[in-house]
Amino acid sequence: MEDPIEVAAPDDSGSVTMLRYEYQVHVAVQSVLEMLADGSVRHVTCEHIEDVVVARSGEPGLDGALFWDFQQVKTREKTDPWTLTDVIAKGALKSLWRTHDAVRDKGLAYRLTIGVEGYLDPADDLVVALSRGEGASREQCLKRVAKHVKADSGPATEYLNLVRVKQLPLRDIIEARSIAVLGELGPNLTMSEITALYTQLLDRTREAMQGRLGPRWMEQLNLVDPPERLRRKRVDAASVADIRQRLVRPDRVLLGDVSRQRGSAWLPYGRRGGNVMDDVRGLLAEYGQWRRDDTASVRERSEQLADMVMVLLRRSLPYEAVQPVDLDGDPGVSFDFEGRDYLVSFAQDPDDAGQSLGRAVTRTVRAAGLTGQRGDTRWPLLYWSDGQERADVQLVDSVKAFGVVLDLTHLDAALTGLSPLAELIRDVFRQHRPYVPLASLLTTGGPAVDSWGMTPAARLTSPVRVETQTWEGAGVEVLLLGQAQDAQPSGLAWWTGTRC
Incomplete structure (x- = not known):
């Protein structure tokens, strides 16, 4: 046997x-x-x-x-x-x-x-x-x-x-049946969002069954007395207030989401403990589905993209610092970072020589009252296109007097944990250029003084465990080349189909 x-x-x-x-x-x-x-x-x-x-x-x-x-x-x-x-x-x-x-x-x-x-x-x-x-x-x-x-x-x-x-x-x-009922309560949410909310309800009910529903810090400091331990078995309106809000206001994210860790310093994903990695994988899966979805309208996809941007920003910023904005019917996201106001808008080139894109830029400038003057709200425009990820020259020229342009490679970097999105946006403005490719933004200085040749080792060493993050449907394997180092890699992130 x-x-x-x-x-x-x-x-x-x-x-x-x-x-x-x-x-x-x-x-x-x-x-x-x-x-x-x-x-x-x-x-x-x-x-x-x-x-x-x-x-x-x-x-x-x-x-x-x-x-x-x-x-x-x-x-x-x-x-x-x-x-x-x-x-x-x-x-x-x-x-x-x-x-x-x-x-x-x-x-x-x-x-x-x-x-x-x-x-x-x-x-x-x-x-x-x-x-x-x-x-x-x-x-x-x-x-x-x-x-x-x-x-x-x-x-x-x-x-x-x-x-x-x-x-x-x-x-x-x-x-x-329960998911169908929840769908009736939130008719403006997608099925994936409804399913995610139902998972949240299951998790909180499990915690109640274990007598663990409520702030964990009180347990860790032994401040939970017997009556409080019994109350932690109870799911009431306050326990699901954020889920109720999400059903009524689809533009809001869950209070229980990892993005609601108020004021916490940003850490590479996977080092905060708890279920952070599950939340990251869930967002990566949602992002992968969004990139493949060609059935939704441009507006619907822009709204979905705005939701993901808010979640990413709230991972490193207080919840109240990030808010949805209506830009004359188009979705936008405003946030406050290091004492500066930022306004993120979204645009896609709809295969008409950029004419609609130019009108979208003009409409955003007017709706937000942007002047491009020093001290004015900083405006990053996130450009997305199914056929071309990086922004073209025409788009950059139309935006440069008022703000900067980011493309999906910048968003990929934030999603996969290379850097918080707020810091990426701030660093683009610090370059004083309307568009900075991600590779240039992340590159600092020249090669190391004692750079090594990237050749396979003479013999294989014991495997090193490396946490990987990809969106749904993508796989990745790690091969380490060169001299052995004391510091092991913390992870590998897949950006696009051709770069990692």
Whole structure:
């Protein structure tokens, strides 16, 4: 035998447990989505008393008090309809009985819900009655449940009047349904943006289930007392305020995005810890899709490009320092850096000898009131073209009296971590030239005094791990040539199809 994968595992329950845990996360997110839709849900508490506890407002007869729904979530591998026997066998009724015993004297208005993955058996009258809250009125159901929870008829009747069984979507479709709901809440967002927001909701709900939702610095300094630890299991309106804003205002980015690390010094990507590398890869994937997308209009692609530029700028600048701007119907981005005001606009040459491009430049100058005088707002124009990345002479001539021109190679450098975008833009202005190619901008001085010949080593050394960053669909391998150095490379970034 060459591979232990062929050996039957003595205990293979770990994968099943993780699948059930993930399903529970998706179930909790359904209530969070209702909260985002301005429904009756006020907050969702995870893994406290029950799997999920949903607090609702507006219930009749409660005079403004909250109504609590304690939920047990049950899954299984087989897809047969659920009967009362199946529900009893899963132990959910015993768990809810313990919950009922714990909270019934606390003055709460509440319900006890068993959420089952799949469908109830319509031929089983008892489980159907239980789903409608009529379990106590069915003698056979009452007897079986009372025996199961070891209770007398009276307490069991009181208990069953509070119990409901609810059908939940199968694990294969629950995510798709929730994403569809989120799409209805944010009709102006693309599907990739909706999916990214849903991933954010999943991540925050997982953190709540682990009691970790909230500022991490308090945990690290041991400032989290027991009540606060319990509050960290709760997803409320404040926990998802930025996601709500993103749904309503597509021009805003997520508060939880890596770009919202306010005032933090820029570090090469991958050295901040946490999920920064995942965020970088996600943005690179989005950028790769944007470059390949030839179906969207020029305006739509400009708006998408403006969103990516804002994210890049907010990686090294405070969030409030970077804002979207409307330039007479065209997207723009303003930011403040080192005491200077900057305004980024976007343009593409639409194959008409540059006439439309010239009009776009004139329109931007007028809309922004640019004068080109010393102390005026600095204007970098980001030029993008599917057929030609670098800016042409005609474009540079039309801009040079008011600002500077950048092309997609400059954006590539910021995306792949060579330098923060704000610093690249500032350095172009410091050259006092309307256009500075990226290679010239990054080159400092001549070759090293003791430069080495770039020849393969006589023998191969042990491999060096190098972090790589590429957009989706691109691959890269690293070959190191020359003399061995004490300082190892920190990474390799792919700029375009011909340069790296």
